[in-house]
Amino acid sequence: MADTLLAVEGITKRFGGVLASDAITMSVPKGELHAIIGPNGAGKTTLIGQLTGEITPNSGRIMFTGEDITGLPTHQRSMMGLARSFQITSLFQDFTALDNVALAVQAHAGHSFHFWRNARREEALRAPARAALERVGLSHRANTVIASMSHGEQRQLEIAMALATDPHMLLLDEPMAGMGPEESARMVKTLLDLKKQYTILLIEHDMEAVFALADRISVLVYGRVIATGLPDEIRANADVRQAYLGEQEAVAING
């Protein structure tokens, strides 16, 4: 496929006797919002670790924009336009929101061996950072230190950090983790907006959000992709209901 942005080709990862990724194959075409769901311990975190370069697979390869990135370190993948957000909020705690995002902009604005000029006064870094904050609705919190922001705001900021690197693709690791219904709804709104512009791989537990957002869904169980398809197909898939959704949730989704 010519317009495939991310292709995972049979990656396998073992931790001792545990097969965390079992010959995972999947592809995400440009423009798609692809969701990965699966019960706890299904290997979602291991998969995202391999996509970002923090974990090296034992075998298989990962193609991004047509290039083999399997052996590339994390920062080079970011340079190629693969951005991620973290499941557990992972920000620079003693910096302000704007500082955080500006640092992400700076990473993609040439090398940082500049020792003299005050980086906080460089419009070239601050302006795109402000734009990214605006995008996730945090403009009014630009000068707030992270430690005094709410959990929901920090989750929004996670997204802004990824956006600030001017990516081709977003890897979002449970963006709704720990959010209340109201905050989740806001995040869904943000993601619907981003979906128009970016290719997104979304890992998420919140089923309502996944089915509202995803173009296609892959189901991961015990390190294997047991099904990939449109949301309706996944809903109807007997294996998925058996292995993952369970009786109660299956009813909830259909209802």
Next chain:
Amino acid sequence: MKHALTVRNIVVGALLIFLALVPIYAQTTGNIFLMTLFTRIVILAIAAVSLNLIMGFGGMVSFGHAAYLGIAGYAVGILAHEGIGSGFIQWPVALIACALFALVTGALSLRTRGVYFIMITLAFAQMIYYVGVSLDRYGADDGLTIYRRSDFAGLINLSNKTVFYYVCFVCLMGTCYLVWRIVNSRFGLVIQGARSNERRMRAIGFPTYRYRLTCYIIAGVLCGLSGILLANHTDFISPATMHWTRSGDLIVMAVLGGMGSVLGPVIGAVALLVLEEWLPHAISVVGEFVTGKPVVAAKEYWALILGPMLLLVVLFARGGIDGLLEKIRRG
């Protein structure tokens, strides 16, 4: 808000003015001892500020920072011993030696984290300490006397106590200004980002290792400047200069003064070294008052008082003395 006349800014400003006026005070009162003490304080403050660049801002807790005091000192001492007295040669050689040592040891140390980093920096410093001990030609254990201070072709006479003090003071102010610029530059933000969350730094596209290594080298070179001045001040260099307890002293200065700001370690250096001098006197005065007779032995126990003081600062004032002063403003 930053430029407001806060308690902290007034105290720090007063301290800097005091440091600038020490020679004038010493001359009018004839107090040579005070002059010698504060020359030492100013020199070691440079080392503490340089350590804080990697420790406070970069999160790299080096337990071997005194190695640079020794390397630079030996560079000056050995060159002087071999008949090369010019500061135009001695100083650059000393700084380059420090940069090379930082490059090699940093390249290896920075592959480790946390307590392993502390241990490996200590190990490298101990190695260089024993190199000093084994230098038979240059005095080995006994050290090496430097008969002439660095010569700057008659432009600056370092043998003049006042001139030398101001050279040290200007070096300290220059170091602080340089570190302040660095900390707020793009480079500085990368260093602080890597301290705060290195994983995220890589995820947004920073190859953190090369920035951390560069920072480590800069700190080594700045500490080398301190080492050059120290050797000129004492007219002497020995392995004791880079003993691990000296590295510990530098850490204490930074922690005591406050790692969160550029000037914190300056406050710490003044506080630690003044207490070190003053506590024994205070103890013997109090001891004499209480027991009614001179208590010479009690002088030895000044560390028993300094220790708990340090403990209190670490436990209750995480930002050190500087952090405490900041809090006064907020009430």
